[in-house]
Amino acid sequence: MACNVLHVLGRYCAPTAFHSNPKRLPFTTTTHTPSVHHFRRQLSVATEAEEDSEVHIPIAGEDKHIPTTTGKNNLGVESHKKSFYPRKNQVVELVCESLAYKGKGICKIAESGFVVMCDRALPGERFLGRITRMKKGRFAEVKKLNTISPHNDSVVAPCEHAADCGGCKTQNLAYHAQVWAKEQQVRDLIIHIGRFPILGPGSVDYMKPILPCDVQFYYRNKMEFSFGTKSWRPGDVVQGHDSLYANKSALGLHVPGCFDKILPINNCLLQHKIANQVLAIVQDCWQHPASNVSAYDVHTHSGFLKHLTLRAGRDQKGLPTLMVNFVTSSYKPELLQPIVWKIIDNIPEVVSIVNNINTSVGNTSIGEEEYILHGNSTITECLRGLVFEISANSFFQTNTYQAEKLYQLIEEAANLRGDGSEIVLDLFCGTGTIGLTLAKKVKNVYGYEVVPQAVADARRNAERNDIQNAKFIEGDLNKIGDDFGNEFPCPDIVITDPNRPGMHTKLIRFLLKLRASRIIYVSCNPATCARDLDYLCHGLPESNMPGAYQLKGVQPVDMFPHTPHIECVCLLELC
Numbered sequence: 136m137a138c139n140v141l142h143v144l145g146r147y148c149a150p151t152a153f154h155s156n157p158k159r160l161p162f163t164t165t166t167h168t169p170s171v172h173h174f175r176r177q178l179s180v181a182t183e184a185e186e187d188s189e190v191h192i193p194i195a196g197e198d199k200h201i202p203t204t205t206g207k208n209n210l211g212v213e214s215h216k217k218s219f220y221p222r223k224n225q226v227v228e229l230v231c232e233s234l235a236y237k238g239k240g241i242c243k244i245a246e247s248g249f250v251v252m253c254d255r256a257l258p259g260e261r262f263l264g265r266i267t268r269m270k271k272g273r274f275a276e277v278k279k280l281n282t283i284s285p286h287n288d289s290v291v292a293p294c295e296h297a298a299d300c301g302g303c304k305t306q307n308l309a310y311h312a313q314v315w316a317k318e319q320q321v322r323d324l325i326i327h328i329g330r331f332p333i334l335g336p337g338s339v340d341y342m343k344p345i346l347p348c349d350v351q352f353y354y355r356n357k358m359e360f361s362f363g364t365k366s367w368r369p370g371d372v373v374q375g376h377d378s379l380y381a382n383k384s385a386l387g388l389h390v391p392g393c394f395d396k397i398l399p400i401n402n403c404l405l406q407h408k409i410a411n412q413v414l415a416i417v418q419d420c421w422q423h424p425a426s427n428v429s430a431y432d433v434h435t436h437s438g439f440l441k442h443l444t445l446r447a448g449r450d451q452k453g454l455p456t457l458m459v460n461f462v463t464s465s466y467k468p469e470l471l472q473p474i475v476w477k478i479i480d481n482i483p484e485v486v487s488i489v490n491n492i493n494t495s496v497g498n499t500s501i502g503e504e505e506y507i508l509h510g511n512s513t514i515t516e517c518l519r520g521l522v523f524e525i526s527a528n529s530f531f532q533t534n535t536y537q538a539e540k541l542y543q544l545i546e547e548a549a550n551l552r553g554d555g556s557e558i559v560l561d562l563f564c565g566t567g568t569i570g571l572t573l574a575k576k577v578k579n580v581y582g583y584e585v586v587p588q589a590v591a592d593a594r595r596n597a598e599r600n601d602i603q604n605a606k607f608i609e610g611d612l613n614k615i616g617d618d619f620g621n622e623f624p625c626p627d628i629v630i631t632d633p634n635r636p637g638m639h640t641k642l643i644r645f646l647l648k649l650r651a652s653r654i655i656y657v658s659c660n661p662a663t664c665a666r667d668l669d670y671l672c673h674g675l676p677e678s679n680m681p682g683a684y685q686l687k688g689v690q691p692v693d694m695f696p697h698t699p700h701i702e703c704v705c706l707l708e709l710c
């Protein structure tokens with residue numbers, strides 16, 4: 136993953152150069168090292184595609200020594216005389232030093248300092264691992280075999296699936312250690328990717344302590360499960376049972392790194408408790424001998440059921456409501472009817488059951504068509520005193536409890552004058568939530584969003600909350616032209632909340648020219664956020680544009696306990 140590469144670079148290569156001269160770039164461009172900007176382009180692409188970057192980045196311990204292995208000790212661990220590159224399948228003893236982006240543990244091979252990344256290794260943990268992949272000699276990935284001595288902050292993960300499912304990678308790390316690790320990651324990225332120096336004693340530190348989440352289980356209001364024809368349970372391969380499960384269908388979560396294997400899940404400790412009741416009913420019904428539904432097979436592209444998305448909200452009285460979305464490969468409502476009846480007979484909180492039809496061979500859950508099987512096409516959620524309608528395919532903050540706090544931080548950063556005179560531009564506005572929560576205190580809100588359903592929800596939400604000064608415009612912010620900005624007056628405050636790839640350079644150029652007095656950058660990917668902050672503050676050299684803003688604050692917020700995801704609210708002011 137590019138971001139892991141970035142972290143490796145930031146942590147192990149850059150600091151030496153950086154600390155010795157704070158004004159110097161943390162990355163030096165040499166004949167064999169790509170420029171920072173080349174690397175950043177790779178970052179956007181790789182982050183979006185969730186692919187591993189193959190960019191050549193020198194890291195500590197890298198040299199051209201030929202590996203020299205001298206033998207094995209009684210654990211089967213190979214010992215060495217010189218620096219070496221580990222080989223695929225080699226077993227090595229490692230100590231995890233810190234957590235990188237996406238929750239991978241960073242370790243170094245003792246003799247050489249060669250960097251190794253391991254999923255689910257915790258800081259301080261000593262373990263044996265098998266080298267699974269070499270990344271063109273830059274770093275290696277390793278699979279943990281067994282723990283020799285655990286980290287002091289290890290706890291017993293309450294979920295039976297924690298060790299295997301891709302969702303909760305750090306459930307076995309005490310929560311205070313999880314948030315500490317996240318805060319360190321953001322700080323590292325802001326320093327090394329964003330090129331914001333560590334400030335000396337007495338100066339104002341723009342890094343704020345992370346805001347932890349008080350609710351650490353059952354906080355997700357949305358979960359997407361997949362149907363598949365290859366059920367997988369831990370130990371299947373080890374015990375030689377792989378073939379036994381090969382033809383068994385399952386509903387659950389994808390086994391990490393496998394597009395076709397499904398880990399059956401009956402109860403998820405992150406999702407709303409009522410959503411777990413719905414999941415249990417669907418699990419009970421869909422494989423019943425009398426049922427005539429089949430799971431979609433990603434190899435043969437046959438079968439009916441693709442995904443099950445469960446979304447929880449609240450009505451105006453604050454009572455829980457639920458939306459169930461069956462994503463299927465074709466429209467055959469009669470096949471779903473028995474499951475629908477079972478759900479509505481047993482769970483009165485379910486106010487919406489929809490069926491999205493997705494005929495593509497890809498793994499997306501967004502339908503080309505949507506049919507209502509029961510109730511409404513939307514559910515509602517309450518946030519900061521407003522009521523929002525949310526459709527099946529619209530973005531809504533996944534942790535409502537922590538979203539209240541996130542939006543409060545955004546409002547504080549906006550530092551509104553309170554006289555109703557300001558113009559707010561809400562970029563990547565989703566269902567309009569951020570702009571609408573500010574609308575009653577400003578003159579006008581202009582929201583931009585690419586998903587038509589989300590724009591329709593935003594307009595309906597404005598009406599529903601009696602807000603007349605908010606306008607929502609459908610458009611792709613990666614494809615803006617020179618005329619972007621003609622549809623709204625010059626804003627005083629820009630709020631930008633892009634998804635993981637961050638902002639396109641076209642949008643960065645627009646913001647550099649715009650010179651709004653304040654930008655609030657809300658991010659779910661601190662690596663691309665740090666890159667964009669660098670462009671906005673230090674300039675965009677490829678367009679020959681100087682920076683226009685000053686970084687005033689970076690506030691990490693933990694929206695997703697037990698997962699590697701980190702949210703940040705960053706404040707920029709015009710220089």
Ligand SMILES: C[S@@+](CC[C@H](N)C(=O)[O-])C[C@H]1O[C@@H](n2cnc3c(N)ncnc32)[C@H](O)[C@@H]1O
Pocket residue numbers: 530531532562563564565566567568569583584585586589610611612613614632633634659
């Ligand atoms: C992280 S969400 C933020 C939504 C909203 N600000 C909120 O807090 O609920 C990012 C939003 O950007 C939208 N988006 C993604 N790419 C976009 C693009 N190229 N142009 C416009 N909107 C985009 C997504 O559909 C999504 O609604």
